Every structure is written in C-alpha cells, then in structure tokens.
Amino acid sequence: MTTELRVLRPEEWATWYGQLEFAFGDVPESPEERELWEALTEPERSLGAWDGDVCVGTAGSFSFRMAVPGGAVVPTAGVTMVSVAPTHRRRGILTSMMRRQLDDLRATGESLALLTATEPDIYGRFGYGMAAPRMRAEIDTSRVRLSVPEGTDDVRLRLARPEEAAKECEAVYARLVPGRPGMLERRPGWERLPLLDPPSERGGASPLACVLAERGGEVVGFALYRVRPDWDPEGARGTVVLGHEGALDPAAYAALWRYLWNIDLTSRLVLSNRPADEPWQHLVSDIRRCRVVHRDGGYLRLVDVGAALEARTYQTPVDVVLEVADDFCPWNAGRWRLTGDTGGAQCVGTTDAPDLALSVRELGAAYLGGVPLVSLAAAGRVRELREGALAQASRAFGSPVAPWVPHGF
Known part of the structure; x- marks a missing residue:
C-alpha cells in the first residue's frame, strides 16, 4: 500500500473536502455550505489518506461536549467526514483512519466518540453501538x-x-x-x-x-x-x-x-x-x-471504558463487574467494577469474578440510557454471569428521557 496517512494541512482543505463530496455522490454543495464546513473543520483533528498528491480518504472529528445521563456535559469527539475513494477500497484505509483516530482521542483524554452513520453496518466492527434513536x-x-x-x-x-x-x-x-x-x-x-x-x-x-x-x-x-x-x-x-x-x-x-x-x-x-x-x-x-x-440516530463508542462510565450517573444503585471485550481498543478489554448511583460513579479495573459479559459495542449502545441491557441480553449480545445482575444493571443504566442527537455533523 502506497498511501500516506497524515493530519490535514489547512491549505489542503478544498482537495480533502472535494474527495468527501465525490464519495457522497459528487454533487457540489452550495458556497454557503462549503464556507460553513470549512470554518467548522478542525484541521488538527482531521486525517487525510494520500496517494501521491491525490486525496483518497478522509476522516475527522469535532471537539463536542455532549450531555450524558445525570446532566453532566462531557467532552465527546464528533466523528465526521469519513470517506474512501472507490479506487482505493479494500486496502485497509478506513481501518487505518479509525485506528489512528481512536489512538489520538485516547491520547487527548476524550472518553467518548459519537457519529451519525450513513451506512450503519460499517461502524460496528470499530466498536460503535446505536445509542440514540430518532x-x-x-x-x-x-x-x-x-x-x-x-x-x-x-x-x-x-x-x-x-x-x-x-x-x-x-x-x-x-x-x-x-x-x-x-x-x-x-x-x-x-x-x-x-x-x-x-x-x-x-x-x-x-x-x-x-x-x-x-x-x-x-x-x-x-x-x-x-x-x-x-x-x-x-x-x-x-x-x-x-x-x-x-x-x-x-x-x-x-x-x-x-x-x-x-x-x-x-x-x-x-x-x-x-x-x-x-x-x-x-x-x-x-x-x-x-x-x-x-x-437509528447516534452511534456511540467508549474510547476509555473506565472514564466514560464514571462520567455519568445511574438512576438506581449499581455494583457490577463487567467483562468487556474490545478487540479494536485492547486497553478497554478486561474486567471493570462499576459502582454508582444518582450522586456519581466509580469504575476501576478488577480481578473479581464478572457479573455480566458484553462487548464495548453493546456498552456504547446502552450508555445513554435508551437501549436496555435486558434487550441486548435477549438478543444474545449480553451474558448474565451472576443471577440478578442483569436486571440491576439495566435499571441503573436507564434514562428517564430518550437520548437524542439533535443534528447531523
């Protein structure tokens, strides 16, 4: 593979965005739209894949702050502008951009990543779960x-x-x-x-x-x-x-x-x-x-399981050990003891026996309180290892109002 993956340079924006427009049907946006998205783009958080001087892949993120259950508003990466040129598919470009992006988010301490998916079947393999229906x-x-x-x-x-x-x-x-x-x-x-x-x-x-x-x-x-x-x-x-x-x-x-x-x-x-x-x-x-x-609406990914689960509160008391699988971000894999209630939470690594087993994708789906853990368990996506743990955790993770992402990005 001859492509080079690098952080976007501001002077490359028009070429980079042109590749994105081409990937989404090659219908040029209005000058008003292009001007706004250029102003909103954060080059230091944007990636381009280049084959010589040709841009063949794009990905970026916005530095958002998002409300979580309990009312806190926490730093969240708004993943956006993801595309790969049709001439360069099946070469690992998308995977390399997702890999670099999540590594960078972890380094900057952002524990959550959010996106709205044009094609929903793409992002599950990178750990995103559908968390906010519309x-x-x-x-x-x-x-x-x-x-x-x-x-x-x-x-x-x-x-x-x-x-x-x-x-x-x-x-x-x-x-x-x-x-x-x-x-x-x-x-x-x-x-x-x-x-x-x-x-x-x-x-x-x-x-x-x-x-x-x-x-x-x-x-x-x-x-x-x-x-x-x-x-x-x-x-x-x-x-x-x-x-x-x-x-x-x-x-x-x-x-x-x-x-x-x-x-x-x-x-x-x-x-x-x-x-x-x-x-x-x-x-x-x-x-x-x-x-x-x-x-489907918003898809959520926990970049740092411990920090993300501590950032929200829980509507009923919970004390549960989660065995989390995360092949794409292995720093999340393992057992986490979550204790919390309406006043706050703590989530730390542990060697205690697990109560529930699930992947980071299911954890992302349940995180905002709109997808019950019991529903995921009924689909075989969550396994109860201690009797009663599923019902307790599902109640705690819930939200009195439905989660909702109010606009695209």
Whole structure:
C-alpha cells in the first residue's frame, strides 16, 4: 500500500473536502455550505489518506461536549467526514483512519466518540453501538386534532427573522442540553448550522422561517421551519417542514406545535429528526395518521471504558463487574467494577469474578440510557454471569428521557 496517512494541512482543505463530496455522490454543495464546513473543520483533528498528491480518504472529528445521563456535559469527539475513494477500497484505509483516530482521542483524554452513520453496518466492527434513536413523522394535520394543556393560551407567539432571533433560540437550546442525553453543546460557530438555508436544499419549500414563544417578555421556545406549497383539485395541500424546535415548558411546547399544526394552506407536518419520546405523540387524536417511524440516530463508542462510565450517573444503585471485550481498543478489554448511583460513579479495573459479559459495542449502545441491557441480553449480545445482575444493571443504566442527537455533523 502506497498511501500516506497524515493530519490535514489547512491549505489542503478544498482537495480533502472535494474527495468527501465525490464519495457522497459528487454533487457540489452550495458556497454557503462549503464556507460553513470549512470554518467548522478542525484541521488538527482531521486525517487525510494520500496517494501521491491525490486525496483518497478522509476522516475527522469535532471537539463536542455532549450531555450524558445525570446532566453532566462531557467532552465527546464528533466523528465526521469519513470517506474512501472507490479506487482505493479494500486496502485497509478506513481501518487505518479509525485506528489512528481512536489512538489520538485516547491520547487527548476524550472518553467518548459519537457519529451519525450513513451506512450503519460499517461502524460496528470499530466498536460503535446505536445509542440514540430518532423519530420521523408525516402528520395529516387536516385529520388529526391536537389537544393542548392548560396555560397554552397564555403563551405569546411572535414571528422573527431567523438570523435576528438566533441568540434567543440558542439560549433556549442551551438550557435544554443537560436534560437530554445525546444533546450537544453549541461551540462558537455551530449556532450557524440551524440557520443554513441554501436554496438548493429547500426542496421547493420557502426560505427558513422562525416563530418564538414568549411569556412575560422572555423567550421560552422557538421553532424553525419551512412551508412547501402544493395544490390539487380540492384546494391547498401544503406541507410544513420542521427544522429545529425547543421549548422550556409544556405550555410553550404546545403553543408552538399548535401554531405549526394550523399554518394556512397546509395539511401536512413533516418531522425528520425528533426524540423518540416526543411529547406531541400524547396530544394527538389519532397517532396512526401521524405515520411515525423510529430509526437509528447516534452511534456511540467508549474510547476509555473506565472514564466514560464514571462520567455519568445511574438512576438506581449499581455494583457490577463487567467483562468487556474490545478487540479494536485492547486497553478497554478486561474486567471493570462499576459502582454508582444518582450522586456519581466509580469504575476501576478488577480481578473479581464478572457479573455480566458484553462487548464495548453493546456498552456504547446502552450508555445513554435508551437501549436496555435486558434487550441486548435477549438478543444474545449480553451474558448474565451472576443471577440478578442483569436486571440491576439495566435499571441503573436507564434514562428517564430518550437520548437524542439533535443534528447531523
């Protein structure tokens, strides 16, 4: 193999990103998109595989901070921009990039790595488990009624230009982050992502619009959306396409959804990435006409098992010895005693007899509290070695709210 793997040089970004675009269909992005992703790329955390002066592989990571069960927000690598040229497949380039990336993350002390997979079957062999599902829905708002809670009418709604309301929207988003595992803090520059609005990405819909929910002069919720007009012989059949939404209390939440439900000349509301436990599902008159689909979202990898398990809390007391298999990152392999509760946790290597046996992939899937260990055990992915240990650990690892990764990267 003649390829050279090295850290990206800033002046190589256009060539490097061009390889990524080619790998994803060779459809050039808009100037707005390219400018944003160039600004967000962290060259020192990005890798390129080069065959002479030709880039044949890309991989990178963003230095995120992610909420984990218990409310802590911890450093997490957002793995991104992974590609291999079709001329250089089956040569070990992807494996070498994943190997180098995880080694580097371990050296910098980041215990978690997160990604959203274009092809889910790729990343399991590198230890990533599907940890945060997402929900999609197409709601027939002409047939489905929305029942709202008391206090909804006390919320004032106000239209605003998205770029002018960005600071207020981000303030609401920031308050929501600790309450849901998987949510990502917005580092400087990332507040631009929800506002990205190139015409080529609208799919025939309007420019981005914003509605704010207010109470007592304070913004307590927001929704960013587009409207796609449509008509048939019976009249208007437009679609509301929801981008991002957040609210601080049930009344503000309901007021925003009622607004989206009743936009003139529309009869459908489309959501593409929402939490699996989205509250509107309990406000509708007919869930069948909402065409809800749950699918994979965020994939998580524990780079350092001990540090990662200590970074979160546990909703019930737990004292369990985990026998962890990790062929790709052998420093994680072995037995770990995890003790913890809602106040904190400790996880250290041990020679004690194991209570549960699992791979780091299953540990990643269960980490955010959305995939029960008992479910993984029923699939044969976790083995109980001490009676009662599985139920205890599964309860402890759970989360009262579903984990959710709010946007791609």
